[in-house]
Amino acid sequence: MPQHRLNLSRKFFINLRLAIAGEEQEYTSGSIRKAIFMLSIPMILEMCMESVFAVVDMFFVARIGTAAISAVGLTESVITLIYALAIGLSMAATAMVSRRIGEKNPEKASQAAAQAIILGLIVSLLTGAIGWIFPREILGLMTEESEVIEGGYRFTRILIGCNVTIMLIFLINAIFRGAGNASIAMWSLILANGLNIILDPIFIFGLGPIPAYGVEGAAIATTIGRGTAVVFQLYMLSSGKGKVKVLLADLRFKAEMAMRLIRLSLGGIGQFLIGTSSWLFLMRIMSEFGSEVLAGYVIAIRIIVFTILPAWGMSNAAATLVGQNLGAKKPERAEKSVWTTARYNMYFMLSVSVIYIVFANHLIRLFNDTDEVVEAGALCLRIIAGGYLFYAYGMVVSQAFNGAGDTKTPTWINLISFWFFQLPVAYLTALHLEWGPIGVFLAIAVSESLLAVLSILVFRKGKWKETEV
Numbered sequence: 001m002p003q004h005r006l007n008l009s010r011k012f013f014i015n016l017r018l019a020i021a022g023e024e025q026e027y028t029s030g031s032i033r034k035a036i037f038m039l040s041i042p043m044i045l046e047m048c049m050e051s052v053f054a055v056v057d058m059f060f061v062a063r064i065g066t067a068a069i070s071a072v073g074l075t076e077s078v079i080t081l082i083y084a085l086a087i088g089l090s091m092a093a094t095a096m097v098s099r100r101i102g103e104k105n106p107e108k109a110s111q112a113a114a115q116a117i118i119l120g121l122i123v124s125l126l127t128g129a130i131g132w133i134f135p136r137e138i139l140g141l142m143t144e145e146s147e148v149i150e151g152g153y154r155f156t157r158i159l160i161g162c163n164v165t166i167m168l169i170f171l172i173n174a175i176f177r178g179a180g181n182a183s184i185a186m187w188s189l190i191l192a193n194g195l196n197i198i199l200d201p202i203f204i205f206g207l208g209p210i211p212a213y214g215v216e217g218a219a220i221a222t223t224i225g226r227g228t229a230v231v232f233q234l235y236m237l238s239s240g241k242g243k244v245k246v247l248l249a250d251l252r253f254k255a256e257m258a259m260r261l262i263r264l265s266l267g268g269i270g271q272f273l274i275g276t277s278s279w280l281f282l283m284r285i286m287s288e289f290g291s292e293v294l295a296g297y298v299i300a301i302r303i304i305v306f307t308i309l310p311a312w313g314m315s316n317a318a319a320t321l322v323g324q325n326l327g328a329k330k331p332e333r334a335e336k337s338v339w340t341t342a343r344y345n346m347y348f349m350l351s352v353s354v355i356y357i358v359f360a361n362h363l364i365r366l367f368n369d370t371d372e373v374v375e376a377g378a379l380c381l382r383i384i385a386g387g388y389l390f391y392a393y394g395m396v397v398s399q400a401f402n403g404a405g406d407t408k409t410p411t412w413i414n415l416i417s418f419w420f421f422q423l424p425v426a427y428l429t430a431l432h433l434e435w436g437p438i439g440v441f442l443a444i445a446v447s448e449s450l451l452a453v454l455s456i457l458v459f460r461k462g463k464w465k466e467t468e469v
Helices: 003-021 032-061 066-102 106-133 135-142 146-161 164-179 182-205 215-239 255-289 291-327 331-365 371-385 388-404 408-432 437-461
Strands: none
Touching (some): 032 066, 032 215, 066 135, 066 146, 066 164, 066 215, 066 388, 106 135, 106 146, 106 164, 106 255, 135 146, 164 182, 255 291, 255 388, 255 408, 291 371, 291 388, 331 371, 371 437, 388 408
């Protein structure tokens, strides 16, 4: 192998080790490509770890019975509302912390982090009290089957009642990302997932003196795993090993900063709820075409979501770079970071799209080999993959707005793309024009492309550079 290739390989693995180890890096100067790499690697791994929770729980719970599966699925649909609040606050925390870090003001960054944690605690304690007192009633809103309610209400009570672990793991990881310490966020989720994988079968099926809790055991294991990770996060925050340091004495409510965080978070909450509600409406439309077609669609979307995670990792890296460079009064570097990240994201997603288009049938058959399921799922994969060039840019640019603290713009763009375009077009083409499932698939592909085009057009105007955080 030529010497220059050896040097490139050696440099790659050195940077990879530094990215995973989490050594302090400067992101407002130097190589933008290196900054993207150092932030993206741990953020990609973090996103993958977050997706593992639901998969592991469902894997073990599926061995209990259909009532247990239903209880988990229904509870997670309610938890979506808590996710919306957590993600909204997380976007606001990342924007404020990254801006203060870019301004070389770690004290203000720490104050913003403290206010985000206080708000998270308030929200989670209020929602947790409702979940702990009314678990049967919550499940009763979703189903009338007494077997599901009686068999699963304890799972609901623990997961929603102890949602403070969900809220804080999201929030504190967002603080670390905003400070550029993405590897700490990654390691906290590795810790949480590792414990969840070990504890799930123990608490669900029992071991030694620990009784078999059934589906309730999945909630216990997940809460312990996330709770332990939160303790680790709090230790890292209070130890001062990173750029942001929060002590118990810092957790004093500051109304002005808290209100600023709330205003920023509203856009993030809106973005999540718009996307989630669109997904639910599309599921309802797809259910009109039978269980096999619906199954193919669900499998295809799960495959797409899982492979999009690395792209979200790169998008989160762009958000941090934008926030820090705007804080450092370097808007041109912030913009260049976005276009560079988007280009790398495009390379990745185009590679994935080729795999989907060529091997769509084989990928769906890994999950189900029913001909109708494979046909619908493969068609969905191929059509949606056709718009990956646009999605790559749309994801990064949307997160760049959020990183700049402009959460309103992507909320409006999501509203236009999903509610005003995607849902009406899917309903019209699939049901009224009788195109069938292909109408839904095309509506998704075109609406995501529309989102990307609108995001790029607005981003180029540059008003996001003037956003005050």
